[in-house]
Amino acid sequence: MLNLLRWLVFSIAVLAMNFPVIVTVITSLKSARELSFNPGFWIGEPTLENYMRVLGETDRFNIYSYLFNSTVASLIGTGLAIALAFPAAYAIARSEAGKRTLLPLIINLRAVPLIIFAIPLYMMYQWLGLLDTQLGLGLILTIVNTPLALVILVNAISDVPAELDEAAKMDGASSRQVMLIIIRPVVRPALVTTFIFGFITAWNEFLFGLMLTTSRAVPMTVGASFFFAASGGGVQWGTASAVMVLGALPPALLGLLMYRQISASLTAGAVKG
Amino acid sequence: MAIVNRAEGRAYLTPLVGFLLFFLGFPAAVNLVYSISTVSFETLRSPSLTGFGNYAAVLADREFWGAVSFSMRFGVLTALAECLIGLFLAVFLTPLLARRSYLMAPLMLPLMVAPAMIGLMYRLVLHEFAGPVPYYLFEWFGDSPAFLDVDNAFRTLLVVEILQWTPFAFLLFYMAYAAIPLEVREAASLDGASALKALWWIELPLMLPTLVIAFFIRFIDGFRVFDNVYALTGSGAGGSTTSLSIYIYQAFFKGGAIGKAVAASVVLFLASLAVLYGLNWITGRGRR
Numbered sequence A: 001m002l003n004l005l006r007w008l009v010f011s012i013a014v015l016a017m018n019f020p021v022i023v024t025v026i027t028s029l030k031s032a033r034e035l036s037f038n039p040g041f042w043i044g045e046p047t048l049e050n051y052m053r054v055l056g057e058t059d060r061f062n063i064y065s066y067l068f069n070s071t072v073a074s075l076i077g078t079g080l081a082i083a084l085a086f087p088a089a090y091a092i093a094r095s096e097a098g099k100r101t102l103l104p105l106i107i108n109l110r111a112v113p114l115i116i117f118a119i120p121l122y123m124m125y126q127w128l129g130l131l132d133t134q135l136g137l138g139l140i141l142t143i144v145n146t147p148l149a150l151v152i153l154v155n156a157i158s159d160v161p162a163e164l165d166e167a168a169k170m171d172g173a174s175s176r177q178v179m180l181i182i183i184r185p186v187v188r189p190a191l192v193t194t195f196i197f198g199f200i201t202a203w204n205e206f207l208f209g210l211m212l213t214t215s216r217a218v219p220m221t222v223g224a225s226f227f228f229a230a231s232g233g234g235v236q237w238g239t240a241s242a243v244m245v246l247g248a249l250p251p252a253l254l255g256l257l258m259y260r261q262i263s264a265s266l267t268a269g270a271v272k273g
Numbered sequence B: 001m002a003i004v005n006r007a008e009g010r011a012y013l014t015p016l017v018g019f020l021l022f023f024l025g026f027p028a029a030v031n032l033v034y035s036i037s038t039v040s041f042e043t044l045r046s047p048s049l050t051g052f053g054n055y056a057a058v059l060a061d062r063e064f065w066g067a068v069s070f071s072m073r074f075g076v077l078t079a080l081a082e083c084l085i086g087l088f089l090a091v092f093l094t095p096l097l098a099r100r101s102y103l104m105a106p107l108m109l110p111l112m113v114a115p116a117m118i119g120l121m122y123r124l125v126l127h128e129f130a131g132p133v134p135y136y137l138f139e140w141f142g143d144s145p146a147f148l149d150v151d152n153a154f155r156t157l158l159v160v161e162i163l164q165w166t167p168f169a170f171l172l173f174y175m176a177y178a179a180i181p182l183e184v185r186e187a188a189s190l191d192g193a194s195a196l197k198a199l200w201w202i203e204l205p206l207m208l209p210t211l212v213i214a215f216f217i218r219f220i221d222g223f224r225v226f227d228n229v230y231a232l233t234g235s236g237a238g239g240s241t242t243s244l245s246i247y248i249y250q251a252f253f254k255g256g257a258i259g260k261a262v263a264a265s266v267v268l269f270l271a272s273l274a275v276l277y278g279l280n281w282i283t284g285r286g287r288r
Helices: A002-017 A019-028 A034-036 A050-055 A063-094 A103-107 A115-126 A134-159 A162-170 A175-186 A189-203 A206-210 A220-226 A237-257 A260-273 B007-033 B053-059 B061-096 B100-112 B115-125 B132-141 B153-178 B184-188 B195-223 B225-235 B243-252 B258-288
Strands: none
Touching: A002 A019, A002 A034, A002 B061, A002 B100, A002 B153, A019 A237, A019 B115, A019 B258, A034 A237, A050 A162, A050 A237, A063 A103, A063 A175, A063 A189, A063 A220, A063 A237, A103 A134, A103 A260, A103 B007, A103 B258, A115 A134, A115 B007, A115 B243, A134 A189, A134 A206, A134 B007, A162 A175, A162 B132, A175 A189, A175 B007, A189 A220, A189 A237, A189 B115, A206 A220, A206 B243, A220 A237, A220 B115, A237 A260, A237 B100, A237 B115, A260 B100, A260 B153, B007 B258, B053 B258, B061 B100, B061 B153, B061 B195, B100 B153, B115 B153, B115 B225, B115 B258, B153 B195, B153 B225, B184 B195, B195 B258, B225 B243, B243 B258
């Protein structure tokens, strides 16, 4: 009996929390004609015409370019964050360097609203010619990803027994070799998690995409909102829904595939941090 | 023998530190200079120092205090609701989820979708002609409120934020609840404690550090909210949904009031430092 109640609560929670996603998927499968008289949950004649239109007619809004920009910027933002954080994490885990001030400082960075840096960054980008470029957006996403990457990697490396490093050093390896040849494969799962989590975070970022890009480097989150800018005749809800489904798909798929690792690292980042 | 000696440690930290100094340290310095200068888009490179006029202008601006009030209420209410619902779900659903971990996936899905996208999706969900919510409300009750007008926008946004981020609090509590050693539970039930008593007197106190941390994380995220609010209402609804982040964005991009936007940024920075200091103080005390 109590178990039945648990299933009920679970179902309500899942439906309520995923409600906007469910409605969007349903709407994306309805024709414009059907939408005009049936906004409900039932689909009379399921159709893929909205997806065809989004993927086929790209003269005004090109979804491929948004998807591509998001991919490139997110890859830069994640790869660079790991490249910077991994050696730093190794130094922090294996020596006293940076443990007392740098680590807490960077961890606390997660809680600082990044918008306070946005205006000088905008001006800086103007001087450097980084406005509206994938590289420029990727560099900001690196900052967004660095704190959590550092926490996850410091935790992972600290969990590796230091005897492993010492044995390798006895055999004449330099600390650089130990880091790259011994430790890197051992903490591979943490590196993968960091990458997946960072990629999702980067893909879903909106504020800096909105401020720092205008046309060439617009990411998916910002591009999706273009389809809502009423353009005579109002919003094409079916088309807009298809765009949102396609745009939300990459991080959602990654997340669903890796939800175990992600939940573990989320908790580690929050509690140990 | 140290595994990483001093010089090596410094070398490994340098790229990260350099990157952060360039992308955050420099902007922070620019913020401080501009906040005490008279500056416009024409005089970006030669701001003239004029003292604390920008701060005075910000602190005298009613819209600024409106934004502070919005962010404060939004942060506290959403964090509170997310933690309470998340705690309930974690404790109540654990027997269900412990053996079927795949059930976690649909509960975590909202965390994978961009808040900006969620905001856009609610434009559809709540639209008076195309949205299912007003449609069914009309069908069943003959009336539907205007979810995004001045009176209701705040409450609507609360629900939007809470529904998306309750899974985060739930996840932290679920992990913390599962981490309570079995012996503790057995000892409690041997001593004759009912499930409810064990929860209140033993399990919740053990989870307290996680509860505090989750509340602060969600409060900070709610306080600085931008994406979903901007995507759903802009600063619309008669300015009743201007969060502090949106205030800064508007002042800069729409109003061109650089000095004011920058001064508000510095104020926000100091406020977040104060919150962080409080959090570190609380968790630091808990550890001792």
